[in-house]
Amino acid sequence: MNQGTYPLAASMVNQINRLDQISNNLANVNTNGFKQEGTTETTFNHYLQRSKNEGFVPTKINEVTNNIPKIDAKYINGEMGPIAPTGNNLDFALNQPDTFFKIQNQNGDIVYSRDGAFKVFDGFIVDSNGNNVLNTDNEPVLLEEGFENNIGVAQIPYTNLQKIGNNTYKLKDENEVLLFENNDGLLEQGAIEKSNVNSVTAMVELIDAHRRFEQSQKAISTIDEINSKLIDKIGNNTR
Numbered sequence: 603m604n605q606g607t608y609p610l611a612a613s614m615v616n617q618i619n620r621l622d623q624i625s626n627n628l629a630n631v632n633t634n635g636f637k638q639e640g641t642t643e644t645t646f647n648h649y650l651q652r653s654k655n656e657g658f659v660p661t662k663i664n665e666v667t668n669n670i671p672k673i674d675a676k677y678i679n680g681e682m683g684p685i686a687p688t689g690n691n692l693d694f695a696l697n698q699p700d701t702f703f704k705i706q707n708q709n710g711d712i713v714y715s716r717d718g719a720f721k722v723f724d725g726f727i728v729d730s731n732g733n734n735v736l737n738t739d740n741e742p743v744l745l746e747e748g749f750e751n752n753i754g755v756a757q758i759p760y761t762n763l764q765k766i767g768n769n770t771y772k773l774k775d776e777n778e779v780l781l782f783e784n785n786d787g788l789l790e791q792g793a794i795e796k797s798n799v800n801s802v803t804a805m806v807e808l809i810d811a812h813r814r815f816e817q818s819q820k821a822i823s824t825i826d827e828i829n830s831k832l833i834d835k836i837g838n839n840t841r
Contacts, residue, residue, distance in 0.1 A: 607822050607825055610818040610821050610822050610825075611818070611822065613814065613815075613818040614815055614818045614819060616641075617811045617812075617814045617815035617818070618815065620641060620807075620811040621808065621811045621812070621815070623640070623641055623676070624804055624807050624808045624811060625808070626639070627639065627799045627804050628799065628801065628804050628805070628808070630769075630797055630799060631799045631801050631804070632796075632797060633717075633769055633797050634716075634717040634718070634719050634730070634769075634794050634795060634796060634797070635683065635696075635715060635716030635717040635718065635769060635794075635796075635797070636683070636717075636769055636797040636798070636799065637678050637679055637680060637681075637683075637716070637760070637797075637798055638678075638679045638797070638798055638799045638804070639676055639677065639678055639679065639765070640676070640677050640679060641675070641676050641677075642675050642676075642677065677760075678760045678763065678765070679798060680699050680700060680760040681699065681798050682699045682795065682798065683795050683796040683797050683798035683799075684795070684796045685793050685794070685796070686793060686794050686795075686796055687792060687793045688792055688793060688794055689792050690792060691750075691791060691792060692719075692720045692722065692727070693718055693719055693791070693793060693794050694718035694720065694750070694753065694789045694790065694791055694793070694794075695718055695789070695790040695793040695795040696716055696718065696755070696788060696789065696790075696795060697787065697788055697789065697790055698757070698788060700757055700758060700759060700760065701716075701755050701756065701757050701758075701782075701788055702714035702715060702716055702755070702756050702757075702771070703715050703716065703717075703718060703729070703735060703753065703754070703755065704735070704737075704740065704754040704755070704756055705729055705733045705734070705735060705736065705770060706733055706734045706736055706740075706742070707731075707733050707768075707770065708733065711772070712736065712740060713733075713766065713770040713771060713772050714756060714758060714770065714771045714772075714773070715729060715769055715770045715771070716769075716795055717729060717730055717769050718789075718794060718795065719794055720735060722745050725744060725745055726742045726743065726744060726745065727742070727743040727744070727745060727749060727753070730769075731768050731769075731770075735753060735754075736754045737752040737753065737754045738752075738754045738781060738782070738783060738784075739754075740754070750785075750789065750791055751784065751785065753785055753789065754782075755781075755782050755785045755788045755789070756779055756780065756781050756782070757779070757780040757781075757782070758771075758773070758778070758779050758780075759778065761774075762774050762775050762779070
């Protein structure tokens with residue numbers, strides 16, 4: 603295979619991954635408290651240099667192959683979405699960008715969310731998925747007078763969180779969490795935080811990913827055509 607096709611094919615794979623990520627962001631443009639994701643891209647040479655800085659000296663096999671682009675990491679954009687008043691006393695918005703509601707999912711695990719569109723089920727406060735909202739002692743919050751003061755809030759850096767679906771996160775390191783004894787000044791009742799996805803920006807990124815994919819695809823087709831012509835020419839000269 604022509605070595606020039608390796609970085610082009612890798613670029614196509616990267617753009618497919620970008621398309622999936624951007625499409626998921628767009629699909630959640632109206633999801634309360636949703637945080638969009640992004641990706642960073644680098645080359646294998648980046649990892650070679652990083653290894654060298656750590657004391658390991660790798661051997662470069664091929665400069666072209668080592669320059670193949672790779673998705674380096676995914677990250678969560680923790681910027682706050684707009685807060686919209688609803689007038690519903692069961693709706694809550696968090697005032698700080700790195701704070702979260704404590705939720706107990708159907709498996710009994712404690713997870714975290716910024717979606718404060720709560721409801722009532724069997725006398726308990728639940729989230730939009732029917733999971734119990736927890737207090738500071740990890741107990742379900744009852745619907746009673748002053749229930750809003752019992753809603754547990756945790757402060758967690760996004761680097762310590764992993765998305766697990768249903769607009770919730772799980773911890774990577776349980777020691778990197780700050781639990782507030784009370785939620786004074788942390789909540790805004792009667793309001794909801796909207797998604798932080800900018801649909802216009804996301805559409806521009808989607809178009810860019812499509813174009814990059816098509817450019818790499820066209821370049822591979824051109825290389826294939828050149829190789830075919832070269833093979834035919836060599837074949838004709840050897841007859």
